[in-house]
Amino acid sequence: MEKERIIQEFVPGKQVTLAHLISHPTEELAKKIGVPTAEAIGIMTLTPGETAMIAGDFASKAANIQIGFLDRFSGALVIYGSTGAVEEALSQTILGLQRVLGYTICVQTRS
Numbered sequence: 001m002e003k004e005r006i007i008q009e010f011v012p013g014k015q016v017t018l019a020h021l022i023s024h025p026t027e028e029l030a031k032k033i034g035v036p037t038a039e040a041i042g043i044m045t046l047t048p049g050e051t052a053m054i055a056g057d058f059a060s061k062a063a064n065i066q067i068g069f070l071d072r073f074s075g076a077l078v079i080y081g082s083t084g085a086v087e088e089a090l091s092q093t094i095l096g097l098q099r100v101l102g103y104t105i106c107v108q109t110r111s
Contacts, residue, residue: 015104016055016097017075018045019090022111023083035068038080042090046097049075054101055093062092 022029022041030038042065046052055077056070065081079089090108097103 013047013104014051014097014101015047016044016094016106017047018043019094019106019108020044020110021083021087021090021108033068033078035066035078035080038068040081040083040086041068042077042079042086044077044079044090044093046075046077049073051075051097051103052077055097058093058096059089062096063089065089 020043022043025038025041027036030036030041033041035041042059044055046055050072052070052072052075056067059065059077059079060067063081063085065079065085067077068080069076069078079086094105094108098105
């Protein structure tokens with residue numbers, strides 16, 4: 001039996017590739033994401049992956065949120081809290097990465 005290999009590549013650069021707010025997620029979705037009591041969930045994907053640590057710092061200092069998941073290898077960050085707090089944390093994190101570190105940013109989306 002042949003072993004399957006997965007190769008993941010990142011292009012050079014510094015960017016926020018996804019910044020999305022899920023307001024009032026269903027109980028099932030929140031549970032599957034790992035934040036069962038969340039009023040709102042913020043999801044970010046960042047390149048390079050280590051940026052997730054910096055983004056977590058910006059977000060936690062910008063608003064009263066909790067970090068649900070942070071992966072410095074894939075660049076994934078999940079935050080949660082009240083809708084207003086998550087929205088503010090995402091906005092300030094995006095702006096901070098752009099202004100302080102010169103990152104290319106994306107538009108913040110919401111559902």
